[in-house]
């Protein structure tokens with residue numbers, strides 16, 4: 076790498092993960108250029124970065140991306156990422172996974188930058204192998220409602236490997252499993268923010284299906300640490316990042332109700348189409364290649380996340396008994 080201060084372009088920088096990545100890379104001495112069209116991102120997530128070596132460009136990366144000056148890394152994070160968002164924005168989801176990935180790869184090629192794509196455990200679909208290793212090809216319904224996201228990300232991985240093999244771009248693929256933490260949108264529809272929002276308001280907590288389907292939840296700081304390690308890793312193969320601690324959705328709902336001291340009750344709603352029945356990352360590759368594994372226990376991560384949503388929703392602790 077050249078001897079100037081490393082410079083990274085992050086698409087989706089105003090989103091949940093993108094904004095944490097931007098902040099961590101600034102802390103580590105990078106100059107950061109953040110791009111976002113704010114369709115699901117929020118400038119409030121990056122407002123505190125303005126006085127640092129951070130430039131924000133409001134732009135839809137399905138169109139040509141022009142960046143002045145050198146770029147050492149391109150991190151392509153732009154995409155709707157919650158089931159509600161990609162059901163509301165199906166065409167945009169397909170476009171940013173396909174056209175947006177093409178533009179971001181084109182930028183990396185032009186600048187001779189390293190490239191990292193945010194892929195997803197959704198490439199495994201409703202998995203028939205458990206836990207999921209990177210060698211598993213997945214069980215995805217291309218024409219179901221989740222297909223717009225799953226297939227966009229599968230296409231994005233294929234496009235990334237084509238730029239690696241044909242153009243020699245040094246590319247990395249991170250398959251992100253369920254991640255939670257501050258800066259998720261309370262209404263984005265994902266389980267953790269939905270349950271915390273409902274519990275803090277003492278509303279019914281909506282468990283879909285029987286609640287026996289499983290997920291494995293990773294705290295945001297662990298995920299970001301893994302991504303930063305992957306940026307430097309000598310691999311172009313996909314790497315799973317997530318927390319292997321698997322639990323049922325009913326169990327996480329109950330945990331959140333207990334931790335918020337809520338009077339909410341569980342209510343059971345229909346299971347969305349093609350909702351995966353199980354999900355747990357095999358992180359052997361990340362452990363071996365990156366020396367990485369998650370460190371933040373669920374209750375510690377939930378404590379920070381609940382505190383964030385309390386502030387965001389303006390719901391203090393005053394209504395709770397003193398000993399909680």
Ligand code: UDP
Pocket residue numbers: 157158253264265266267269270281282283284288290324346347350351
């Ligand atoms: N879920 C739920 N209630 C909600 C939101 C989600 O029971 O209000 C379930 C959903 O059906 C899935 C799991 O929680 O089985 C995780 O959903 P999420 O949208 O967070 O992410 P996914 O892993 O499905 O992409």
